[in-house]
Amino acid sequence: MTDQPQDLSKLKEDIIEVIASEGMVDRSKVTPDATIESLDLKSVDIVMILTALEEKFNVYIPMDGSLQEAKTVESLIDAIAQHIQKERETQ
Amino acid sequence: MPASRGGDRGRRVVVSGMGAVCASGVGARRLWEAARDGVSQIRPLKTERPYDGRIKIAAQVPDFDPAAYIEPAVLPFCDPFTQFAVVAADEAMAQAGLSRADVAGPRTAVIMGTGIGGMTTIEDGIYKYYVERTRPDTLSVPKLIPSAMPTTISARFSALGPTFAVGSACSSASQSVGIGLQMIRAGMVDRAIVGGAEACVINATIRAWEGLRVMTPNLCRPFSKGRNGMSLGEGGAVFVLETAEAARARGHAPLCELAGYATTSDAKDPVRPDLDGASSCIALALEDAGLAPRDVHYVNAHGTATHANDITESEAILRVFGDYGRDVPVSSTKPIHGHALGASGGLELAITIEALRAQTVPPTINFLEFDSSCPIDAVPNAARAHKIDAAMSNSFAFGGINAVLVVRHA
Numbered sequence: 001m002t003d004q005p006q007d008l009s010k011l012k013e014d015i016i017e018v019i020a021s022e023g024m025v026d027r028s029k030v031t032p033d034a035t036i037e038s039l040d041l042k043s044v045d046i047v048m049i050l051t052a053l054e055e056k057f058n059v060y061i062p063m064d065g066s067l068q069e070a071k072t073v074e075s076l077i078d079a080i081a082q083h084i085q086k087e088r089e090t091q
Numbered sequence: 092m093p094a095s096r097g098g099d100r101g102r103r104v105v106v107s108g109m110g111a112v113c114a115s116g117v118g119a120r121r122l123w124e125a126a127r128d129g130v131s132q133i134r135p136l137k138t139e140r141p142y143d144g145r146i147k148i149a150a151q152v153p154d155f156d157p158a159a160y161i162e163p164a165v166l167p168f169c170d171p172f173t174q175f176a177v178v179a180a181d182e183a184m185a186q187a188g189l190s191r192a193d194v195a196g197p198r199t200a201v202i203m204g205t206g207i208g209g210m211t212t213i214e215d216g217i218y219k220y221y222v223e224r225t226r227p228d229t230l231s232v233p234k235l236i237p238s239a240m241p242t243t244i245s246a247r248f249s250a251l252g253p254t255f256a257v258g259s260a261c262s263s264a265s266q267s268v269g270i271g272l273q274m275i276r277a278g279m280v281d282r283a284i285v286g287g288a289e290a291c292v293i294n295a296t297i298r299a300w301e302g303l304r305v306m307t308p309n310l311c312r313p314f315s316k317g318r319n320g321m322s323l324g325e326g327g328a329v330f331v332l333e334t335a336e337a338a339r340a341r342g343h344a345p346l347c348e349l350a351g352y353a354t355t356s357d358a359k360d361p362v363r364p365d366l367d368g369a370s371s372c373i374a375l376a377l378e379d380a381g382l383a384p385r386d387v388h389y390v391n392a393h394g395t396a397t398h399a400n401d402i403t404e405s406e407a408i409l410r411v412f413g414d415y416g417r418d419v420p421v422s423s424t425k426p427i428h429g430h431a432l433g434a435s436g437g438l439e440l441a442i443t444i445e446a447l448r449a450q451t452v453p454p455t456i457n458f459l460e461f462d463s464s465c466p467i468d469a470v471p472n473a474a475r476a477h478k479i480d481a482a483m484s485n486s487f488a489f490g491g492i493n494a495v496l497v498v499r500h501a
Binding site for chain 1: 145146301302303304305306307308316317318319320360361362363397398399
């Protein structure tokens with residue numbers, strides 16, 4: 001099953017919400033071109049974000065290269081969204 | 092063969108015997124054979140209570156019956172982590188050719204590492220109290236304390252010297268071995284029973300590990316492209332250390348010399364590996380052994396297969412070894428025995444010693460493709476015959492404690 005584009009944009013919106021709330025960052029700062037560094041997200045914050053996503057979407061997101069190498073919010077969201085979609089397909 | 096070290100660091104110390112219990116079963120030999128032949132011991136997870144987590148694999152000790160090894164009077168005091176340590180200690184003492192009478196007294200130290208201690212006892216006790224509304228096992232307290240492991244071994248062999256547990260997460264066993272080495276060099280004791288054990292492949296603990304996102308849902312593939320984390324393991328490894336002179340005097344041929352040790356702290360991020368901390372530890376261990384990088388012909392890496400560790404560890408090796416860091420064989424055996432946390436450094440030292448003795452480098456299995464961010468020779472998928480004069484074993488822990496050991500031919 002493939003996600004419709006609107007599903008994907010909704011998914012990305014949800015991910016941004018979680019990043020803002022769990023990373024304790026102002027929602028307006030979480031823009032696609034913002035760097036992760038600019039949001040001052042530490043590795044522990046990323047872990048908190050992923051844990052919340054796991055509970056929200058019922059998926060396991062391992063820390064692989066795509067997540068670790070993400071420099072911008074956009075690439076981080078894309079990597080997370082990909083994991084979630086892949087997991088949904090196998091469920 | 093590098094020149095023998097001068098007397099500036101005290102007495103020369105050898106490993107006279109070793110023992111191991113882990114996912115490959117009971118016996119250091121079995122562990123080595125699994126590592127050399129590249130046979131992963133990571134299997135479907137088995138838990139006594141239903142597990143609802145997402146990680147379904149672990150490197151657990153198979154078909155282990157502690158009653159077959161430990162007396163009925165002692166067993167009730169032994170959490171699984173102590174059981175593993177006692178069985179490994181018996182094997183190490185037998186290989187060292189030492190009886191209880193030989194090591195009894197104040198000149199024998201027992202220093203054993205564990206990340207957590209009696210996690211099974213802790214978790215079972217909490218489950219009984221909160222869920223079943225009964226009480227924890229009466230012997231919970233003496234069973235779960237990390238020092239239960241060294242004190243049980245101390246009592247077993249009447250070793251009256253310095254006895255304590257080291258709790259430095261994944262560097263626990265390596266630090267314990269190193270402290271034993273330093274104590275013998277300094278003349279505080281004549282011999283030391285050292286190593287580490289861990290047994291925390293149990294529901295709530297695995298769930299907590301899952302939360303850190305360092306576990307692979309499928310295959311552990313250190314240094315490879317596509318790696319996505321480690322698998323939890325359990326077990327114990329024990330080594331008997333003594334002076335080279337003492338071994339010679341009683342006509343015992345040791346396994347190897349324990350030539351160098353160093354430990355450092357990152358003092359930075361508790362869960363992110365650090366290049367400065369890791370590389371300084373490797374450099375100091377070489378210096379302690381009196382060896383140049385080119386004298387080391389095998390590195391048993393910490394190699395957790397997390398994205399970050401493997402990059403940092405590769406960079407640390409290159410920083411210290413220079414160009415030779417691209418050529419020296421570096422393998423991670425964690426896909427074989429899992430990441431046994433406080434026991435890992437011990438299991439990996441046992442493999443490193445066997446590699447030195449067999450002149451064979453064990454492979455890094457599950458390797459898919461070279462990753463340019465880990466520009467080392469990871470010995471992909473197949474063992475390699477190789478001349479090894481000295482070998483190194485790395486441990487880098489959460490919290491930022493690093494420990495590196497160096498062995499060479501006695």
